[in-house]
Amino acid sequence: MSSPVIFPFKSNIIIDRASSRHIYLQLCDQIIGFIKSGKLAPSTKLPGSRKLSEDLNIHRKTVVAAYDELMSQDWIQSIPAKGTFVNKNLPIINPKKITKSTNSLESKNSIGFRFKKRKHLIIKGLETIKATIKVDEGVPDHRLAPIEDIAKNYRNITNKKHHKELLTYGDTHGNIELRKVLVDYLNQSRGLKTSIENILITRGSQMGIYLASQLLLNDKKIVITGDTNYMTADNTFTEANGIIKRVSVDKQGINTKEIEEVCKKHTISAVYVTSHHHHPTTVTLSADRRMHLLDLAQRNNFAIIEDDYDYDFHYNNAPILPLASNDTHGNVIYIGGFTKIIAPALRIGYFVAPKEVVDEAARLRRILDRQGDTLLEQTLARMIINGDIQRHSNKVRKIYKERRDLFCGLLKEKLTDFFDFEIPKGGMAVWVQLKKPYNWDIVMTAALKRNIAFNPEWKRYDNNNSGHNGIRIGFAALNKKEIITVINVLESVMKSIQ
Structure with missing residues (x-):
């Protein structure tokens, strides 16, 4: 490990006591910024909690909380009897500034012209299946939507x-x-440094993905995704005439070393990543891979399409700031929305990028959907100003965490002989892998006979045909009674097919 720290924390750390962001998170943000900018190199020793608290005139427990948060995000590490250090595994960064029928029905169904069919867009969802409980792949519970607040502000x-x-x-x-x-x-x-000219309002995050793919991937340009990936994104890239190249995903997220190897052989236009909770496996992209990916994007001039679809739902610690928060070279297109916070029907999202990119996306959006629902957008703005969205987000985060804990606890208690899974740090779904030789088709058919419906398109989770036998099982849209029913039915099904 390195010699004692000489970095002047006292003169560089700024605490804003008037800010609504907790002081320990302000401290975390700034230390992370120093690490990302190269001012704090890997293995640099950090001051003790008592010394730093005295220098900054804050409570020692605040420093301890900040260090705990930084350790949980793998930015720093504690070595017994030696002290606290910047994670030695982080990459070294050179310090720099953040720079014809008579029958009417037959006539309606007959086709007198040719048109293009898109087989890759055919998806069989849960909508038409009849069942008492439908288990989705991770969507919010629309029954919890703040309909009174929406109605009041709209009115x-x-x-x-x-x-x-x-x-x-x-x-x-x-x-x-x-x-x-x-x-x-x-x-x-989210720690962004953006202005109004960098924001385009979309009809949900999916429109953002579509716009980005149309701008980046025409003429068979290459986009890199994980070998497990959000299937609708894959379909969107295919529709844009892009070529998808896949790299592995492990417990640290998408493998950036493999991305680097692809970059040596091909010209890459974009990398698509769900950095906070990888879709579908829910893993979080590690700190070192985040930095590596941003560096690769800068060196190879590709765009990072960061789909931050469920940022607000992280349960174990504070949400990890997105890649876009440290995008100093204009490589990240940041996409998100309010669908996961409120309800699927509220189609309002945002597309954040450099002004020139946003303006071009707006021109493209104009021929797709002239504009959004201005009244609803104004309503949402009022709800944010009034704090309605923030209060609702805090409320449902607590509920979803309770549902996650109940679902995972029962899954572990009753079904560990049949399923492998890890408790997700956030999001609205659990990545569940069915042990061999069991088959999801058999399980789902048996469950449907008991009035429990799972996603019939489960094989689409295996984009790379690896045979991982995993699916996303959503818990957020199920209340306590429904969760217990689903687990009991699964237990009954598994015992019946042994």
Whole structure:
């Protein structure tokens, strides 16, 4: 390990006591920034909690909490009898500035022209299946949606005459007030350094993925994804005429060393990553791989499409800031939305990127969907300003954590002989692998006979045909009674097919 630290923390750490962000998280953010910028090199010794608390005039427990958080995110490590150090496994960064029928029915079904069929877009979902309980792949519980808050704010807006202007054509970039509000919301909650010109409002995050793929992947350009990946994203890239190259995903997330090897052989246009909770396996991209991926993007001039679909639902510790929070060279297109916070039907998302990219995406969006629902966007802006969204997010995060704990506890208690899984740190689903020689088709058929429906397209989780036998099982949209019923039915099914 290195010699004692000489970095002047006292003169470089700034604590804003008026900020709504906890002081220990402010301390975490700044230490992480020093590590990312190369000012704190790997193996650098950090000051003791007592010394740092005295220097910064904060409580020692605040420093301890900050160090605990940094250790949980693998930025630092504690060595007994020696002290606390910057993780030695992080890459070394050179310090730099953050720079014809008569029958009417037959006539309607006959086709008098040719059209293109897209077989890769055919997906059989749960919508048409009849069952008492439908187990999704990880969506919010619409029954918990803050419908009263939505209705109240919507009604207040529509009752004011000057808001009638929202009923005409507006900015293709989205409602101006929502974009203004999102600047503060995203900068504060996600550590972004963005402005209104960097934000495009979309119809959910899927539109953002579509726009990004259309801008980046035409003419058979290459996008890298994980060997397990969000299937709808894969379909979107295929639709954009892109070529998908896959790299492995392990417990630390997408393998950036393999990405580096692909870059040596091919010109890469984009890397798609769900960094916070990888879809479908739920693993979090490690700190060293985050830094490596950003460095690769800078050196190889490719875009990172960061789909942060469930940032707000992290249970074990504070959410890890997205790659976009440290994008100093304009490589990241950051995509997110409010569907997972509120309900699937609320189709409002955001596309965050350099201004020139946002403007081009807005031009493309114009021919796809002239603009969004300006009244609903204004409503959402009001709800953020009033704190309604934040309060609802905190409420459902607690509920979803309780449901995760119950689901995983029962799964471990009753079904460990049949399934392998790890408790996810966040999100709304568990990645469950069925042990061989059992088969999901048999399990799902038997469960459906007992009025429990699982995703019939389970094989789409195996994009690479590796035979991992895993699926996402959503717990967030199931209440306590439903979770118990699902686990009991699964137990009954597994015992019946042994």
